Amino acid sequence: MTNKQHIIDRFLRYVKIDTQSDPKSTTTPSTEKQWDLANLLVEELKQIGLADVIIDENAYIMATLPSTVGHQVPVIGFVSHFDTTPDFSGTHVNPQIIENYDGKDIILNKEKDIILSPEYFDDLEQYKGQTLITTDGNTLLGADDKAGITEIITAMEYLVNNPDIPHGKIRICFTPDEEIGRGAHKFDVDKFGAEWAYTMDGSQIGELEYENFNAAGAVVRVQGKSVHPGYAKDKMINSIYIAQDFINSLPRLETPEHTEERQGFFHLSSIKGDVEETVLEYIIRDHDKKHFEARKQVMIDLVEEICKQYERDCVQIEIKDQYFNMKEKVQPVMHIVELAKNAMEAVHVEPIIKAIRGGTDGAQLSYKGLPCPNIFAGGHNFHGKYEYVPVESMQKASEVIVKLVELTAKKYE
Secondary structure (H helix, E strand, O other): OOOHHHHHHHHHHHHOOOOEOOOOOOOOOOOOOHHHHHHHHHHHHHHHOOEEEEEOOOOOEEEEEOOOOOOOOOOEEEEEEOOEOOOOOOOOOOOEEEOOOOOOOEEEEOOOOEEEOOOOOHHHHHHOOOOEEEOOOOOOOOHHHHHHHHHHHHHHHHHHHOOOOOOOOEEEEEEOOHHHOOOOOOOOHHHHOOOEEEEEEEOOOOEEEOOOOEEEEEEEEEEOEOOOHHHOOOOOEOHHHHHHHHHHHOOOOOOHHHOOOOOOEEEEEEEEEOOOEEEEEEEEEEOOHHHHHHHHHHHHHHHHHHHHHHOOOOEEEEEEEEEOOOHHHHHHHOHHHHHHHHHHHHOOOOOEEOOOOOOOHHHHHHHOOOOOOEEEOOOEOOOOOOOEEEHHHHHHHHHHHHHHHHHHHHHOO
16 A cells, blocks of 8 residues: 555654653653654645644644545544653664565674674564664664654555545544653643544554553652761661662562563662662552552552651652553443454454553543554564564554544444
């Protein structure tokens, strides 16, 4: 359906623009440089012929593809984000194109001996013979989620150029700051006006997800008492040791590196401290709501236990919920998942229905009244130098979008 070089050129144009977000910023978007791609996308949407193309003061972009049928069809939407993670550099992205991949090691950076190997990343094996786009080992790639944007715009362009394909009104939205958990915060669901939507933000070809983690963040502050070490007996209280007690008291095997599928975890993501004060930052994740609540309670109880042990109020904890499992909101409208599944099968993509070990804008949007499952965008190894995307996966994702809107129109004939 889509010209391979056309989709490559579009994707490369996007990833070369640095759009890294910043969790410490209080603005929206969190970084000024996100406007660079946002403004380019607005012009491109107008050029391909979409209607009602707007960008608001927070860089949320919305546009419309009008219906081509005479009967009533629910308005559906497609959503992707244009920021990249603050976890790894997105400056001076220099993509490499590997044509007709031979299934062997890919040298990303010879000088630094950085190799993308199927021995470690076994997903590579399924893309033998395809065209891969990789990093040069110095930055991330940005397929998360510029691949999703590429696929949505390519599909919209195809539908504009092929008005004989039946479809209802389609809305699209591109958001800032998804990578720092704020992508849906200023998303105007009423203005978007869709009955349901899909985020194009999954990984390998075929992924279809309507479950994600329940998520919270916890900050644990441990107070000690600093005294000259030469005169510290019975006076010094070392906050680092107390923090160590806290860390070691949580289940050691319930961490990201020991869990998979629907298993939840506690993740210590940051530790900063000295004798006087140590601060631990955790994320808490679980697909099951009861288990999620229990994990939070475990941490609260542990704080109380340590304070009793030291006979002083030496540990405080603050827990904030971040997002919840969208399954609760999608299950009542499971036909929207079935439509996506049927669209994949119609273009010869085998659906892989599984739970997301993370979150997407779709999770928050689902709780704002816009049920929003997640469809593959095709990339692998997000948030680092080993990120890559097969061009054929991006082509298939665009085909899925086209077929999905067509099947939706036919369902409501």
